[in-house]
Amino acid sequence: MPNVLQAPAATDTAHLLELAKDVLDIEARAVDALKARLGKEFLAAHAAVRALEGTNGRVVVMGMGKSGHIASKIAATLASTGTPAFFVHPAEASHGDLGMITKDDVVIAISYSGESGEILAILPLLKRRGATIIAMTGRARSTLAREADVHLDVAVEKEACPLELAPTASTTATLALGDALAMALLDSKGFRSEDFAQHHPGGALGRKLLVHVSDIMRKGDQLPINKPDDSLAAAILEMSAKGIGMTAIVDPGMKLIGIFTDGDLRRVLEKHDSIKTLRVGDVMTKNPRTIAPEKLAAEAAQVLEKQSLGGRLVAVDPEGRLVGALTFHDLLAEGII
Known part of the structure; x- marks a missing residue:
């Protein structure tokens, strides 16, 4: 039986190191491409920020699978920087959680393919309810992109996965765009460190921001x-x-x-x-x-x-x-x- 603690051969180590570097390079290029594309699609980005800033309700972020994990993090970032937001699982929405969403809310729907069945199943109900839909997809001609009020393109040239299967570069680009939206909102609203402190009362961060x-x-x-x-x-x-x-x-x-x-x-x-x-x-x-x-x-x-x-x-x-x-x-x- 092989010793699992035995150090790998030098060739194996070199291969793993190169693979890791390739992953970082691919994901870095994906974010750079997103930045360049955002400049060309300024109107869409501007419309998204204005919709998020002008809502009288909350921001609901949703996605399935890996996109769901990214959606959850984007919702947390928005909430911590002054924009009330929460994550809703699209599948659960079909079984009652849709009641959390009102006509005053803005929904950020994330699906790289733009064809996630769980999201498309509730999309007509969201639109009928009057909620504003911002789609983040990698396919501008997808169903979700076409039906949304605003579409943000998060397409990447390739995934960092050697098999081109696991979402990697695409989820990184989506997360980066979510952070960009949150920071644009923070600046637009004049959100200050004192406001940030009110959302982070616990731990070392809270003490530094709240103790006078x-x-x-x-x-x-x-x-x-x-x-x-x-x-x-x-x-x-x-x-x-x-x-x-x-x-x-x-x-x-x-x-x-x-x-x-x-x-x-x-x-x-x-x-x-x-x-x-x-x-x-x-x-x-x-x-x-x-x-x-x-x-x-x-x-x-x-x-x-x-x-x-x-x-x-x-x-x-x-x-x-x-x-x-x-x-x-x-x-x-x-x-x-």
Whole structure:
């Protein structure tokens, strides 16, 4: 019995590598050809975007087999970028799921041949209902292409499958066109990162897009504060008590005028034989980098990663008054970094 863990012969490895490269080349050419063709068929692409943007309902994406998997992903991409969309299985639609589709909806029907029986079976009912039909096929003369309100051509020169059987380049081209439609809609609607966050509240992405500086900054009794006339010894005690390696120096109105960090302390000790008579205002760092509390915590992380701030950042209100502070470790703990 052959050892399945045995390394393949060099000739076999070379053949597999070449085959893999051919697949990528064929699929890349399919997308390039789609891009060139899209320019020539601008009116169809423009009509599709306008139909999707102008619908008062939702976008229903459907397809059978491999096209169904692509349809499901396109629906998910549209939904996550501000266009309400969902996938309907054409075969299930014939058994009741057609009730999910209304006259206000836009249906994106995907079939490379344009002759998928399950889609053609419900096509008359969709048209009678008044739904707008956008077809994505590889055959402009197919039944689905002819009957649709808008036809988008996803034809490819050849599939990447050596047997020319498995949908490969055609599904890649269809998926790429679906992404292009979603991004065109995103831009047309003025969809922003804040809007994107509302659709992605979970996981690391949600934390980066939804957590603001005010949500995680230290404030109140946690905030180290000194006046400029305080002795350096008093500032050191405040830094030690609050444990973030710095203290904020404020005027009587709580306006930030500087910070004093453990790095500043090391530099002071290098320059002075005695610190007993020093005031913290004399040795503080003036005009430190600050951030507004309403900014995203991800922006604070970006500032700390780019600036030499010792892993600490102070937050101030529009009048420059101190409202909080956060550290690199605070961002780590919240999963922002």
